[in-house]
Amino acid sequence: METVTLRSSNEQAFTIQVSGLVQGVGFRPRVWQLARRLDLRGRVSNNGKGVQILVAGEEENLRQFIHELTHNPPPLAKIAEIFTRGISLCEVPEDTFVIAGTDKSPVQTGIVPDAAPCPECVKEIFDPFARRYRYPFTNCTHCGPRLTIQEGIPYDRPSTTLKDFPLCEACLKEYQDPQNRRFHAQPIACHACGPKVWIERLDGKPVTVHSYTMLDEADAVCSLLQKGHIVAIKGLGGFQLACDATREDAVSRLRALKHREGKPLALMARDLEVIRRYCAVGEREAELLQSQAAPIVILKRHPERALAPSVAPGMSTYGCMLASSPLHHLILHRMAQPIVLTSGNHAGEPQWIDNDQAKVHLNNIAEFVVLHNRGIAQRVDDSVVKVMDQVPRVLRRSRGFAPIPIGFPQGFEHSPAILAMGGELKNTFCFLKDGQALLSHHIGDLEDSLTYADYQRAISHYQHLFEHKPDCIAVDLHPEYLSSKLGRAQANFGHLPVFDIQHHHAHLAACLVENGICVTTAPVLGVVLDGLGYGEDDTMWGGEFLLADYAGFTRVGTFKPVPMLGGTQAIKEPWRNTYAHVMAEMGWAEFAMNYSDLPLCNFLEKKPRVMLDRMLNHRINSPLASSCGRLFDAAAAAMGICTEHVFYEGQAAMEMEALVDEDTLHHEDESLAYPFSILRLKHSGLPYVEPLGMWQALLGDLILHTPVPVMAARFHKGLANVICQMVTQGSQSPDGHDRHQTVVLSGGVFQNQVLFELVKGKLTAEGFNVLSHKQVPMNDGGIALGQAAIAAARSLQETNEVRSTCV
Ligand SMILES: [Zn+2]
Ligand SMILES: [Zn+2]
Numbered sequence: 028m029e030t031v032t033l034r035s036s037n038e039q040a041f042t043i044q045v046s047g048l049v050q051g052v053g054f055r056p057r058v059w060q061l062a063r064r065l066d067l068r069g070r071v072s073n074n075g076k077g078v079q080i081l082v083a084g085e086e087e088n089l090r091q092f093i094h095e096l097t098h099n100p101p102p103l104a105k106i107a108e109i110f111t112r113g114i115s116l117c118e119v120p121e122d123t124f125v126i127a128g129t130d131k132s133p134v135q136t137g138i139v140p141d142a143a144p145c146p147e148c149v150k151e152i153f154d155p156f157a158r159r160y161r162y163p164f165t166n167c168t169h170c171g172p173r174l175t176i177q178e179g180i181p182y183d184r185p186s187t188t189l190k191d192f193p194l195c196e197a198c199l200k201e202y203q204d205p206q207n208r209r210f211h212a213q214p215i216a217c218h219a220c221g222p223k224v225w226i227e228r229l230d231g232k233p234v235t236v237h238s239y240t241m242l243d244e245a246d247a248v249c250s251l252l253q254k255g256h257i258v259a260i261k262g263l264g265g266f267q268l269a270c271d272a273t274r275e276d277a278v279s280r281l282r283a284l285k286h287r288e289g290k291p292l293a294l295m296a297r298d299l300e301v302i303r304r305y306c307a308v309g310e311r312e313a314e315l316l317q318s319q320a321a322p323i324v325i326l327k328r329h330p331e332r333a334l335a336p337s338v339a340p341g342m343s344t345y346g347c348m349l350a351s352s353p354l355h356h357l358i359l360h361r362m363a364q365p366i367v368l369t370s371g372n373h374a375g376e377p378q379w380i381d382n383d384q385a386k387v388h389l390n391n392i393a394e395f396v397v398l399h400n401r402g403i404a405q406r407v408d409d410s411v412v413k414v415m416d417q418v419p420r421v422l423r424r425s426r427g428f429a430p431i432p433i434g435f436p437q438g439f440e441h442s443p444a445i446l447a448m449g450g451e452l453k454n455t456f457c458f459l460k461d462g463q464a465l466l467s468h469h470i471g472d473l474e475d476s477l478t479y480a481d482y483q484r485a486i487s488h489y490q491h492l493f494e495h496k497p498d499c500i501a502v503d504l505h506p507e508y509l510s511s512k513l514g515r516a517q518a519n520f521g522h523l524p525v526f527d528i529q530h531h532h533a534h535l536a537a538c539l540v541e542n543g544i545c546v547t548t549a550p551v552l553g554v555v556l557d558g559l560g561y562g563e564d565d566t567m568w569g570g571e572f573l574l575a576d577y578a579g580f581t582r583v584g585t586f587k588p589v590p591m592l593g594g595t596q597a598i599k600e601p602w603r604n605t606y607a608h609v610m611a612e613m614g615w616a617e618f619a620m621n622y623s624d625l626p627l628c629n630f631l632e633k634k635p636r637v638m639l640d641r642m643l644n645h646r647i648n649s650p651l652a653s654s655c656g657r658l659f660d661a662a663a664a665a666m667g668i669c670t671e672h673v674f675y676e677g678q679a680a681m682e683m684e685a686l687v688d689e690d691t692l693h694h695e696d697e698s699l700a701y702p703f704s705i706l707r708l709k710h711s712g713l714p715y716v717e718p719l720g721m722w723q724a725l726l727g728d729l730i731l732h733t734p735v736p737v738m739a740a741r742f743h744k745g746l747a748n749v750i751c752q753m754v755t756q757g758s759q760s761p762d763g764h765d766r767h768q769t770v771v772l773s774g775g776v777f778q779n780q781v782l783f784e785l786v787k788g789k790l791t792a793e794g795f796n797v798l799s800h801k802q803v804p805m806n807d808g809g810i811a812l813g814q815a816a817i818a819a820a821r822s823l824q825e826t827n828e829v830r831s832t833c834v
Pocket of ligand 2: 199220
């Protein structure tokens with residue numbers, strides 16, 4: 028007997044390939060539900076490239092199916108491409124729609140970043156009648172951990188740190204039911220079968236939880252924090268240290284014990300309402316805070332409603348986030364004020380991820396520790412975002428963002444596989460393959476040996492997860508960076524070519540990539556301002572105007588090269604830069620004659636000037652640096668901001684920005700902005716920013732006792748003016764007829780919101796197309812991406828692979 032299925036005459040069939048972040052995010056059940064609703068037949072399966080769908084049905088329904096799929100994918104999915112092809116009806120044998128398994132082709136699809144709990148899961152953990160009431164590891168296909176628990180590929184439970192927790196019957200039922208939000212959610216668990224949380228005292232004495240709460244461990248943490256205790260908490264990507272942000276005793280103790288002086292501490296709050304009590308939260312900022320990445324968002328604080336002074340000394344902002352895991356939700360539920368939540372480590376080191384190590388190393392900081400038995404496969408920090416010029420910009424790309432692949436622009440499809448090692452500070456590294464880049468999460472400053480070890484571990488973890496084998500390696504030009512040394516050693520070992528990439532060129536290229544500029548673009552003008560980077564002439568650069576494309580660059584302008592007195596000591600002691608500038612501009616005799624009444628003169632007089640002058644005159648340990656960051660230090664120190672020393676790089680500049688008087692900034696006569704001029708360097712003829720006029724005006728203001736906030740505003744305005752003048756000048760072609768229309772702004776100095784918005788506003792008003800960073804940090808956290816792009820462009824050029832067809 029033959030079964031005959033009647034089909035209407037206008038049935039069609041398609042094969043649909045979806046690529047991007049589409050595995051482990053509930054994509055197949057979404058397809059399944061949609062197909063059933065629209066009365067389609069066929070099947071959906073995972074394959075090496077993503078998700079493959081074979082589908083047949085009425086033409087109108089198919090059209091709607093594809094539309095829905097494209098416009099309403101599951102929350103965590105990121106579709107890169109949907110490729111649809113018509114096939115004959117007989118290629119779809121199914122009578123109904125089914126979910127098929129995964130084929131075993133090599134995995135090319137990306138790994139989804141960790142996501143904060145979705146609204147449904149939050150509702151469940153606070154619902155006394157739900158099975159997961161107060162369960163700290165509640166998650167579903169729309170939320171929960173990913174990168175931090177993933178040990179291998181493919182992304183299945185056995186290759187996560189939940190492998191030792193077999194699902195109970197109830198969880199298994201959810202896992203197997205395509206109608207359920209937890210269908211194939213790899214990390215699901217519950218009170219019966221999943222990981223557990225408990226509290227320990229770090230002095231080894233027993234904890235009596237019931238003396239702090241009637242509820243459970245998570246709730247007890249809330250009581251401990253309210254009593255002023257410092258508590259270590261095992262978070263998603265590592266241990267964190269928490270205390271009540273309104274208690275100065277607790278916050279200052281935490282700072283002292285952690286040896287973290289000065290640098291602002293991050294805050295976490297139960298909800299937006301709590302944050303709004305202390306900060307101004309705009310619409311975009313509210314969206315960011317509530318997004319599934321749940322980053323730290325830098326917010327303007329209310330001047331009159333402050334938390335403990337030690338939270339963010341000298342700043343006019345707070346870095347705030349909302350709960351990023353169910354555990355944090357449970358801890359914060361009864362907390363009507365924010366808590367300080369900072370990584371569990373000593374200053375400079377990576378945070379601990381292992382229970383036993385954390386107990387040993389954090390016992391001199393915290394009194395209690397909240398532990399659990401779900402392992403952390405990859406240490407990940409919190410991400411940091413700031414809205415500038417109305418656009419959210421990622422300053423530290425980590426939890427919630429990494430490792431979302433970054434699509435490379437046209438022309439990079441055929442580039443070789445590249446490993447880019449990044450820089451020394453705020454390090455990240457980057458893999459490039461098939462036109463897709465994986466920029467690692469934030470690693471940190473490699474000068475710390477534990478961070479360096481973590482960096483090596485993370486590179487091999489990513490290499491394993493993404494099955495990446497580099498054909499060549501890109502490193503920073505700086506010969507002493509540990510990342511450069513490691514990259515060269517790896518290249519040597521594997522007989523791979525190495526590309527040396529200039530630091531500021533890498534900044535600029537990273538910006539081109541994320542703005543989708545094609546590989547054959549004509550040179551654009553880049554303004555790259557940061558602390559320090561190794562220059563092509565073996566001096567230190569840090570305030571550069573470059574005319575560049577991906578493959579190469581010409582330096583068309585710079586800041587005045589001034590000696591860094593004492594080398595790196597000049598980064599720690601801003602007055603050294605003031606002294607070097609004063610000596611470079613006018614010499615001591617003139618300075619002392621004109622400004623002898625100034626406390627600044629008195630202050631510098633007392634420094635060991637004979638030795639300092641000998642260093643300057645004989646160029647001993649005082650390398651020339653054209654650094655915009657050091658210029659900020661010099662000016663800030665002269666105004667009395669962090670004159671003696673800073674606790675972290677850029678502190679003086681950040682405090683100066685925090686002081687800027689808004690009224691002066693927007694309403695004062697332009698002529699009072701500090702004047703810089705543009706002159707040419709003696710030997711090379713290169714135009715440079717000459718600060719003599721600025722110094723005369725600044726010192727004059729000091730004599731007049733001009734308030735520091737007014738001076739800070741005048742400095743920012745003057746600096747923005749001269750940057751725009753340099754751009755206008757540098758953008759002209761030699762004959763003066765054409766000009767480069769596109770300007771790139773990059774480098775850590777542009778994290779200064781006042782300067783960034785002034786420069787961007789002015790350049791835009793003058794008709795320039797201004798590009799800057801959004802998803803990739805403008806600081807050194809972004810340069811690995813630029814290194815990869817430059818190495819790719821150069822190797823494509825070598826093999827004549829660059830197509831001239833880009834538009
Ligand atoms: Zn969920
Ligand atoms: Zn269970």
